[in-house]
Amino acid sequence: MVEQRIENxxxxxxxxxxxxxxxxxxxxxxxxxxxxxxxxxxxxxKQANIMQTFKLxxxxxxxxxxxxxxxxxxxxxxxxxxxxxxxxxGFCDAxxxxxxxxxxxxxxxxxxxxxxxxxxxxxxxERGRAKxxxxxxxxxxxxxGEKNEQEEAVAQQxxxxxxxxIQATKEALGITGILKLLKF
Numbered sequence: 428m429v430e431q432r433i434e435n436x437x438x439x440x441x442x443x444x445x446x447x448x449x450x451x452x453x454x455x456x457x458x459x460x461x462x463x464x465x466x467x468x469x470x471x472x473k474q475a476n477i478m479q480t481f482k483l484x485x486x487x488x489x490x491x492x493x494x495x496x497x498x499x500x501x502x503x504x505x506x507x508x509x510x511x512x513x514x515x516x517g518f519c520d521a522x523x524x525x526x527x528x529x530x531x532x533x534x535x536x537x538x539x540x541x542x543x544x545x546x547x548x549x550x551x552x553e554r555g556r557a558k559x560x561x562x563x564x565x566x567x568x569x570x571x572g573e574k575n576e577q578e579e580a581v582a583q584q585x586x587x588x589x590x591x592x593i594q595a596t597k598e599a600l601g602i603t604g605i606l607k608l609l610k611f
Contacts, residue, residue, distance in 0.1 A: 478505070479522045480544060483515040484534040491515050495611055497531055507548050510607040517611060518545060547596045550589055551608040557586040 483498070485491040495515060498504065501523045508517030518540075522528075528535050564579040597606070 478518045478520065478540050478545065480516065480518055480538045480540045481522060482536050482538050483517070485513065485515065486532070486534065494533055497533060498528065499611060501528060504611045506611060507552055508609045508611060509548055509551060510609055511602060512604065515609065516544065541600070543596055543600055547593065547600070548608070550593050550596065551606065554586065554589040554593065555608060557582055557589060561586060
């Protein structure tokens with residue numbers, strides 16, 4: 428008798444892909460993705476493309492960067508987050524147990540993941556890059572006499588569009604005031 432298998436490890440692509448599980452729960456007035464159980468592995472979270480969002484309130488008179496560094500020892504943070512009214516917002520694939528983080532003296536809570544917050548962070552990053560490009564183009568024009576007015580105008584339009592998008596997202600999220608982009 429010969430064993431028959433549905434997958435051949437010697438032939439690329441012959442293994443069937445893993446199943447996809449969509450987790451839904453009633454959130455507010457509609458259905459939405461929610462945080463997975465803590466027993467889920469980071470790989471499963473990445474595969475499901477779900478991020479967890481945290482809100483870190485630094486201790487008074489402390490440097491928030493030290494607290495973020497402590498968090499980064501316990502989980503892998505996304506490269507960027509933002510700060511609003513002295514509160515740090517960031518993203519990671521899987522937060523460790525909050526009690527564990529709180530035992531380190533961190534005032535942290537998990538908040539519902541909102542793609543708009545992540546898009547806001549990405550737009551803040553892109554705005555910084557657009558500003559840098561404009562400065563570079565202006566310097567090249569002034570110092571070297573380069574004829575780059577059209578490229579500068581395109582970069583300026585991109586900056587204007589990003590500013591408008593950021594403002595609209597802030598209004599949709601109920602954020603007023605200044606946001607500071609953070610690099611973790």
